Amino acid sequence: MSSNLLYIKFPPVPPLQFSRSRHETPKFIFIKFRYPNINNFNKGRMPLLHRASAVPSFGGAVSEAMNLMQSAQPTWQSALLSNIVIFILGSPILVTGLSLSGIAAAFLLGTLTWRAFGSSGFLLVATYFVIGTAATKVKMAQKEAQGVAEKKKGRRGPGSVIGSSAAGCVCAFLSIYGAGGQAFSRLWQLGFVASFCTKLSDTVSSEIGKAYGKTTYLVTTFKVVPRGTEGAVSVEGTFAGILASILLAWVGCLMGQINAAEAVICVIASQIANLGESIIGAALQEKEGFKWLNNDAVNIINISMGSILAVLMQQIVLQN
Secondary structure, three states, X not given: OOOOOOOOOOOOOOOOOOOOOOOOOOOOOOOOOOOOOOOOOOOOOOOHHHHXXXXXXXXXXXXXXXXXXXXXXXXXXXHHHHXXXXXXXXXXXXXXXXXXXXXXXXXXXXXXXXXXXXXXXXXXXXXXXXXXXXXXXXXXHHHHHHOOOOHHHHOEOHHHHHHHHHHHHHHHHHHHOOOOOHHHHHHHHHHHHHHHHHHHHHHHHHHHHHHHOOOEEEOOOOOEEOOOOOOEEEHHHHHHHHHHHHHHHHHHHHOOOOOHHHHHHHHHXXXXXXHHHHHHHHHOOOOOOOOXXXXXXXXXXXXXXHHXXXXXXXXXXXXX
């Protein structure tokens, strides 16, 4: 038995050509289109490549904004951007203590504060606002029934914001423009902290005194008077005011704005200024010839005294 072998001949296969090495990573060629709507792209749809390029652009903008906010040296741009972000996020809290015009005034104050003293100065003012607003809301119904509550449920307007921050704003401007050089920069920061310690102590002592004060005395005669009388003080309110000034001075110390000795000076200066404010309220406010001396004017005098006293005490006591 014989067998036949069948041979099938295929055409030769050309050998594979590699330019350098067979292990070299293959290269792919992408076709670049001049117009995004080519190859039946819908007019309302963005090509994938364009969408991808938009993501890093947005991320870069956010990163740049964060770097600007966290810059070591505050600028007007970083101050403005930081305040916009914080005021948007904190708007539910702001509307409980400020009117719309008051919020606008507070925004200007916050921007100025950030530019002068950075985030630490802003945090100090924010702490002042939160504690002061909380004290104002204490037993609001009782205060309203007695006719001693702040108007508009304690929501303060621009006059109150300016009256409470005038001395601090002056210190901020002096710091920004380098008045007195580097040697005085610490004094402007001390005056700034002392002004808000003074105002917070005044606010807390007044509001807690109206809410819990068992007996209120006129500071000039020690005559017993009703709660809410101009120039009246109470033990409960005075004690609460001292604690508030200590707390805010501690925050300033914690943030590095003042040292421990200067914190003590802020507390002492705030109490002296508040005593002077009570004397002015009892002796002059609402008296004939002093109708212009309203609460906002008295606030400016009060915080100015606290700020100036702190600076003088620092120069006299610590320098010597």
